[in-house]
Amino acid sequence: MRRPLIRRLTALCAAATLLATAAACGNPEDDAGLVIYSGRNENLVKPLLEDMEKAIGTTIAVRYGDSAEMAAQIQEEGDKTKAGLFFSQDAGALGALSTKGLLKKLPESSLDKVDPSFRGGAGDWVGTSGRVRVLAYHPGQVSKVPDSVHDLTKPEWKGKVGYVPTNASFQAFVTGMRVLEGDDATRAWLKGLKANEPKVYENNLKVLDAVGEGEVALGLVNHYYWYEQVAEKGEDKVGAKIHFLPGGDPGSLVNAAGVGILKSSDQTAAAQKAVDFLLSEKAQKYFADDTKEYPLAAGVTSTVKDLPALESLDAPKIDLGKLESLQETLKMLQDVGMV
Known part of the structure; x- marks a missing residue:
């Protein structure tokens, strides 16, 4: 088990x-x-x-x-x-x-x-x-931020991405990708991401901190973690920046x-x-x-x-009620060895 x-x-x-x-x-x-x-x-x-x-x-x-x-x-x-x-x-x-x-x-x-x-x-x-999924990035390590989560499987990002595979928001995003692109494409992306040796963290705040400190170049988080940190510390003390993904990318899911x-x-x-x-x-x-x-x-x-205004986001068009297949997502994440 x-x-x-x-x-x-x-x-x-x-x-x-x-x-x-x-x-x-x-x-x-x-x-x-x-x-x-x-x-x-x-x-x-x-x-x-x-x-x-x-x-x-x-x-x-x-x-x-x-x-x-x-x-x-x-x-x-x-x-x-x-x-x-x-x-x-x-x-x-x-x-x-x-x-x-x-x-x-x-x-x-x-x-x-x-x-x-x-x-x-x-x-x-x-x-x-x-809340919307975003890419956190370290401005000193990233000259051009990827515009799709699919780019994170490319060789240049090996060992440079932080994420929380056990987090409910990450799992909802994966479920959204399954709804949008199908199980086969999602499984292939998960395998590609895992093969690129992403770094696993306990929660989204730790991912954001890791990006800000330069431990990783990119992180998969929800937008509000960054805005909370900015409100608390000031933008110059956070270190990380965030990027809203365009083109209806599954990585920009609004849940x-x-x-x-x-x-x-x-x-x-x-x-x-x-x-x-x-x-x-x-x-x-x-x-x-x-x-x-x-x-x-x-x-x-x-x-x-x-x-950014909610209506200005280029988020994927998806019936949020279809995110209910969480057990299938968990099984997929287990099958590829992420959880």
Whole structure:
């Protein structure tokens, strides 16, 4: 059994143990007006969810974890799930629940706030914020930045690329490449990249630091990591620069975090208020200003300096709901020896 699967099984077992302990001690989820399963990082969204609790006038209990693991747990729990709302880090996990018919159709008043490309085709989930894949590069080592991830398999980049193969955003990007270019082409690219001896890092921030320090020349990351670092340190202290890939390249995938209401839940009213809060001006400005993501609700634009407008990005045209085939992506990454 490979490591990622072991980690997922371990996490699910730990969650089961936690639930058993909570049942014996009294579970706050039992008393909450709304239970949220969140694939978004607690440090990132906890302040926003605290504001949500005040705004919707309902006690909230939040269970945090990996988005794919949360989606798998909801499927396993079925009608017995305590979740009323699923807040996912990426569209793929929402697409997986939609495919299984586990999400409730949202009202048009909520869906209409967001462009159709960032909501489910069945109208049962909606994006709350967006992020784009970019190439980080060291300006002293790179005279011409590649315009495609396909260029990263060329000999000149051998040992000079940093990435996080276990990261959910990287895996969503690979899933996007599978949807856009097919499994055979994606597998061939992965094999070519691995043969070029990329350097593996623990997370995207470490990749960005490695590029900034000249340890590698290029790095595969999400855009907001760079903008967060610039806001914290100043651009001259970051070292790395970023490049938005043109031409609809799969390496420029725009993915969305989003929410869906569980069809079997009796918390629909509170969950709907939560959806509308996340699409409100206050929440959208939080995503824009605090997390440096793209706000997706109409009427709110990012004020982050030098961040290209979302509509100006030359991103690939893709149904984000089709990113749900994560297990197939994981198997492919295991087969080529990346995870």
